[in-house]
Amino acid sequence: xxxxxxxxxxxxxxxxxxxxxxxxxxxxxxxxxxxxxxxxxxxxxxxxxxxxxxxxxxxxxxxxxxxxxxxxxxxxxxxxxxxxxxxxxxxxxxxxxxxxxxxxxxxxxxxxxxxxxxxxxxxxxxxxxxxxxxxxxxxxxxxxxxxxxxxxxxxxxxxxxxxxxxxxxxxxxxxxxx
Amino acid sequence: xxxxxxxxxxxxxxxxxxxxxxxxxxxxxxxxxxxxxxxxxxxxxxxxxxxxxxxxxxxxxxxxxxxxxxxxxxxxxxxxxxxxxxxxxxxxxxxxxxxxxxxxxxxxxxxxxxxxxxxxxxxxxxxxxxxxxxxxxxxxxxxxxxxxxxxxxxxxxxxxxxxxxxxxxxxxxxxxxxxxxxxxxxxxxxxxxxxxxxxxxxxxxxxxxxxxxxxxxxxxxxxxxxxxxxxxxxxxxxxxxxxxxxxxxxxxxxxxxxxxxxxxxxxx
Numbered sequence: 279x280x281x282x283x284x285x286x287x288x289x290x291x292x293x294x295x296x297x298x299x300x301x302x303x304x305x306x307x308x309x310x311x312x313x314x315x316x317x318x319x320x321x322x323x324x325x326x327x328x329x330x331x332x333x334x335x336x337x338x339x340x341x342x343x344x345x346x347x348x349x350x351x352x353x354x355x356x357x358x359x360x361x362x363x364x365x366x367x368x369x370x371x372x373x374x375x376x377x378x379x380x381x382x383x384x385x386x387x388x389x390x391x392x393x394x395x396x397x398x399x400x401x402x403x404x405x406x407x408x409x410x411x412x413x414x415x416x417x418x419x420x421x422x423x424x425x426x427x428x429x430x431x432x433x434x435x436x437x438x439x440x441x442x443x444x445x446x447x448x449x450x451x452x453x454x455x456x
Numbered sequence: 457x458x459x460x461x462x463x464x465x466x467x468x469x470x471x472x473x474x475x476x477x478x479x480x481x482x483x484x485x486x487x488x489x490x491x492x493x494x495x496x497x498x499x500x501x502x503x504x505x506x507x508x509x510x511x512x513x514x515x516x517x518x519x520x521x522x523x524x525x526x527x528x529x530x531x532x533x534x535x536x537x538x539x540x541x542x543x544x545x546x547x548x549x550x551x552x553x554x555x556x557x558x559x560x561x562x563x564x565x566x567x568x569x570x571x572x573x574x575x576x577x578x579x580x581x582x583x584x585x586x587x588x589x590x591x592x593x594x595x596x597x598x599x600x601x602x603x604x605x606x607x608x609x610x611x612x613x614x615x616x617x618x619x620x621x622x623x624x625x626x627x628x629x630x631x632x633x634x635x636x637x638x639x640x641x642x643x644x645x646x647x648x649x650x651x652x653x654x655x656x657x658x659x660x661x662x663x664x665x666x667x668x669x670x671x672x673x674x675x676x677x678x679x680x681x682x683x684x685x686x687x688x689x690x691x692x693x694x695x696x697x698x699x700x701x702x703x704x705x706x707x708x709x710x711x712x713x714x715x716x717x718x719x720x721x722x723x724x
Contacts, residue, residue, distance in 0.1 A: 294604050335601070335603075342603050342604075343603065343604070344601045344602060344603045345601055345602045345603075346601065347600035347601055349602075350599075350600040350601070350602070353602045357602075358664065359664070359665070364595060364599070365595065367537070367588065368537075370588045370591055370592060370595075371584050371585070371588050373588075373591065374583075374584045374585075374587035374588045374591060375580070375584050377587065378583065378584070378587065379580075390580040390581055390584055391581060391584065392581060396679075400679050403677060404677055432595070432598065433591055433594040433595060433598060434594055434597065434598045435594070441587065441590075442586070442587065442590055447583050447586055447587070450586050451582060451583070451586060
């Protein structure tokens with residue numbers, strides 16, 4: 279029974295990218311998805327409960343092992359990273375606009391934010407958080423932007439569905455109102 | 457709870473962070489207005505007025521302005537983005553109030569309510585601000601946990617079938633790409649100044665993070681021809697200084713640029 283759990287642990291261990299359900303099913307020919315999910319759940323809680331520095335995380339559409347926050351300092355020292363860079367507020371706003379309105383043109387984003395967003399978009403492209411997904415069938419054929427897979431992993435999301443929905447946003451806005 | 461108004465404004469990614477700037481700018485520390493009927497950031501006030509929860513007639517703009525100026529004078533450092541934002545909102549408030557106070561010869565058309573007007577900020581923007589704050593929280597959360605991709609991929613050992621490429625190979629692929637790019641009409645009118653030093657820092661930073669860069673892909677991602685040129689020269693400079701190495705895994709494969717394990721210790 280827990281063979282399956284161990285196999286999954288091995289598979290995730292050697293995967294650099296989040297291991298997707300499709301990949302797992304490819305390896306475990308014929309094992310029902312339900313069973314795999316159960317095993318993943320067991321693996322996850324087991325790792326979480328044991329005093330281990332690693333936990334199982336579902337992100338970017340797959341499963342991956344990640345260090346717990348307590349080891350941030352040591353990991354950074356090993357990788358010689360001073361401090362993780364953070365997006366500027368401008369870039370973050372542009373990114374939010376892309377995430378909710380994609381595919382979207384630079385002009386759309388400018389209209390939403392009310393300020394020129396060229397530089398912010400450039401930063402996002404460079405960081406591969408957004409990508410060009412084509413051109414709009416409109417005068418000037420402007421480029422269209424979309425968020426990438428990396429966008430999901432960067433924020434620890436599994437899909438765009440996990441972003442706050444319209445109703446939740448309204449609620450938050452109204453709370454700010456109270 | 458998420459504060460819809462003020463995502464933190466720390467360490468903009470684009471600019472090299474000022475050295476050791478102490479994190480005095482704590483969370484959501486924009487200028488706070490203190491009035492009898494309202495305390496909080498200006499954008500919240502604007503929002504409430506727009507929603508008619510607060511009457512613009514009750515807001516003494518002169519007081520807000522005076523106190524804000526005092527606040528500015530008392531500071532030795534100013535965040536231009538934030539102050540510009542404040543000015544914009546203050547101007548909108550003044551506009552709204554002036555529209556309400558001024559006598560009119562003709563009655564205001566009922567469906568044009570200046571309170572609703574916010575020329576360049578839409579409802580969408582309010583949402584974007586909320587989402588930004590949510591994403592900022594998530595970013596914060598993610599920034600302390602690591603997975604294996606973060607590992608700095610070391611330059612593969614020499615025994616691999618690597619071909620260190622010559623200057624001519626680099627130049628050839630670069631100019632081929634430039635030709636391709638020239639065919640695409642450029643719509644960028646304003647160029648910004650890019651210094652070689654900044655670009656080098658950017659490239660080394662990217663290499664530290666990702667292990668290697670795809671030579672063409674990286675240059676292709678540059679915004680302008682000028683910037684691509686600068687990036688190209690920087691790469692040549694880095695290769696010359698033996699801080700990076702440009703290799704092809706196989707003939708005709710893409711050229712990858714790797715950081716050398718030990719920077720050759722020359723002048724950085």
